Amino acid sequence: MNDNGEPFVLLAMTPAGESALIADHDRVSLVRFSSRGRQRQDASADDAETAVRRYGWIRVDRAFSTWGDLDRFRTAAAEEAMRGFPDPTVRDYNRRDVEVVLKQVARSGPDRRVAAIGLLTDLLVRCPAVRRDDDLSAMIGERLEQLRSTPITADASAMSPEQERHELARLHLDYGIGAA
Amino acid sequence: MGAQYGQLNPMGSVRDLEEVRLARVGDAGAANNASYAAQKDDVLDRHSSLDAFASMLDGARPGTNVDAHKVLHYDRQQAVLDARSLAIATANGDVDAGLAEFNARSYSARREAFEDLWDAGRRFVYGAPNPGTLGARKYGDYCLIIDPATLTDADTGVFPRDTAQTYTDSDANVFADLAYREVGSWQARADVALVHRGDEAVFLSDRERAELVCGADTYMEVITVGPLGLDQVIILRVDADNWEEHSDLWWDWKEGRLSDPSDRAKAKAYDALMGWADLEIETKDGDE
Numbered sequence: 001m002n003d004n005g006e007p008f009v010l011l012a013m014t015p016a017g018e019s020a021l022i023a024d025h026d027r028v029s030l031v032r033f034s035s036r037g038r039q040r041q042d043a044s045a046d047d048a049e050t051a052v053r054r055y056g057w058i059r060v061d062r063a064f065s066t067w068g069d070l071d072r073f074r075t076a077a078a079e080e081a082m083r084g085f086p087d088p089t090v091r092d093y094n095r096r097d098v099e100v101v102l103k104q105v106a107r108s109g110p111d112r113r114v115a116a117i118g119l120l121t122d123l124l125v126r127c128p129a130v131r132r133d134d135d136l137s138a139m140i141g142e143r144l145e146q147l148r149s150t151p152i153t154a155d156a157s158a159m160s161p162e163q164e165r166h167e168l169a170r171l172h173l174d175y176g177i178g179a180a
Numbered sequence: 181m182g183a184q185y186g187q188l189n190p191m192g193s194v195r196d197l198e199e200v201r202l203a204r205v206g207d208a209g210a211a212n213n214a215s216y217a218a219q220k221d222d223v224l225d226r227h228s229s230l231d232a233f234a235s236m237l238d239g240a241r242p243g244t245n246v247d248a249h250k251v252l253h254y255d256r257q258q259a260v261l262d263a264r265s266l267a268i269a270t271a272n273g274d275v276d277a278g279l280a281e282f283n284a285r286s287y288s289a290r291r292e293a294f295e296d297l298w299d300a301g302r303r304f305v306y307g308a309p310n311p312g313t314l315g316a317r318k319y320g321d322y323c324l325i326i327d328p329a330t331l332t333d334a335d336t337g338v339f340p341r342d343t344a345q346t347y348t349d350s351d352a353n354v355f356a357d358l359a360y361r362e363v364g365s366w367q368a369r370a371d372v373a374l375v376h377r378g379d380e381a382v383f384l385s386d387r388e389r390a391e392l393v394c395g396a397d398t399y400m401e402v403i404t405v406g407p408l409g410l411d412q413v414i415i416l417r418v419d420a421d422n423w424e425e426h427s428d429l430w431w432d433w434k435e436g437r438l439s440d441p442s443d444r445a446k447a448k449a450y451d452a453l454m455g456w457a458d459l460e461i462e463t464k465d466g467d468e
Contacts, residue, residue, distance in 0.1 A: 014247040014248065014249060014320075015247065015249035015270075016247065016248045016249040016252075016441065016442055016445030016446075017441060017442040017445070018247065018248055018321070018442040018445060018446060019247070019319075019321075030318055033440075033442050034422075034425060035425060035428070035429055035432075035440075035443050036425055041318075043318070047318065047396075047397075050319070050396075050397075051319050052285070052286075052287070053286075053287040053291075053344070054306070054319070054342070055245065055246075055247070055316075055319040055320055056247075056250065056263065056266065057247075057319070059285075059286075074442075075440065075441055075442070078441035078442050078445065079441040081249055081441075081445075082249075082441045082444060082445055082448075084270075084272060085252050085256075085445075085448055087433075087444075096455045097451075097455070099455065100451055100454045100455045101434075103454055104427070104430060104431075104454060107427070108427070108431070112431060115431055115434070115435060119434055
């Protein structure tokens with residue numbers, strides 16, 4: 001329950017649940033569900049109308065006595081909406097998937113170095129699309145060489161060589177297999 | 181102004197008038213070009229400071245804000261879809277189920293009443309003229325900017341306000357004559373803005389003017405016939421912090437460490453967008 005003993009009303013949400021319009025006593029809020037914490041901003045009931053009418057949000061209009069109940073409903077609805085988009089394993093990756101990995105590795109900082117080496121190694125070993133494509137294999141090999149030869153930047157997120165070996169051992173060949 | 185198409189009762193629906201050749205929305209807009217040009221001159225005579233507002237619109241491109249789920253469907257279909265096609269895609273290609281879901285939405289009758297005024301209206305994709313902002317970010321983190329040069333002039337129109345709300349009433353009666361009088365061509369977007377939104381814009385800052393034509397609460401509409409190919413989407417404009425969160429989630433996803441479905445949706449949307457060919461990703465400070 002909120003401080004006033006009023007229920008929360010989930011007015012509308014995006015199909016995947018990353019944003020929602022929620023009435024809480026006498027105010028309506030736009031809530032963004034972020035991995036860095038919930039972000040709230042003032043909104044109105046009219047916003048819910050616009051969200052549904054113009055942007056394809058799901059109208060819910062359902063009251064919940066606790067925030068936890070509301071959040072469980074939101075995540076269950078999002079899970080349902082995402083059912084049509086399963087997680088591919090590395091074995092299923094096509095050329096486009098691999099190219100995205102290469103782009104993401106290129107734009108990521110040194111704190112992703114270990115994870116990048118593990119992911120690229122996994123692609124080389126396990127991904128049929130890579131194994132039958134000499135160009136892709138060469139691009140991955142080149143990137144791996146760069147990553148291995150690049151000194152770890154002296155920042156707080158960098159690991160010691162021992163930690164790095166441990167992480168690589170843990171990650172090696174695991175990518176995509178246990179993806180939730 | 182006053183392009184006339186068919187013999188329509190201004191308050192009637194054309195849904196059953198199959199003998200009427202419906203106008204293409206861009207053609208109808210082009211028929212109003214001369215009238216808009218003359219009216220625009222009157223507005224600028226009264227408010228010369230609105231030159232800058234016109235320039236802002238001249239530099240705008242069609243944009244639409246979408247959520248993660250839409251991005252994933254667009255990616256799967258390799259196209260920006262109209263609402264009915266999206267509903268069908270969401271129903272895993274089941275046309276009857278998708279259309280039934282679409283028709284069950286409370287606003288669909290009004291949207292349909294407006295769309296049935298035009299040739300191919302049920303395939304309309306809606307956006308706003310985006311002058312370089314994050315658009316209506318409140319409703320969708322991903323602002324997709326379309327290359328206007330790839331749009332068919334005859335199938336692309338500009339309206340001064342939300343079309344379903346402006347040209348229909350709550351019973352889905354349609355104001356056809358008004359819609360035909362107010363539609364503009366994409367080329368005339370600045371004139372449409374000056375004529376219909378100029379008085380509101382006079383005392384606004386540039387930022388407020390951008391919000392007026394492409395904001396969350398007020399906007400003009402750009403309408404074109406879909407579907408659009410993903411190669412017509414030339415820019416993704418997104419909040420910089422939000423995009424970095426997406427990047428972090430992508431790594432967590434690849435390492436199998438995401439359990440929240442919304443986080444997974446963001447990671448997958450990021451993955452999808454990173455794969456769109458030749459898409460320029462433009463990150464902006466959300467406070468700009």
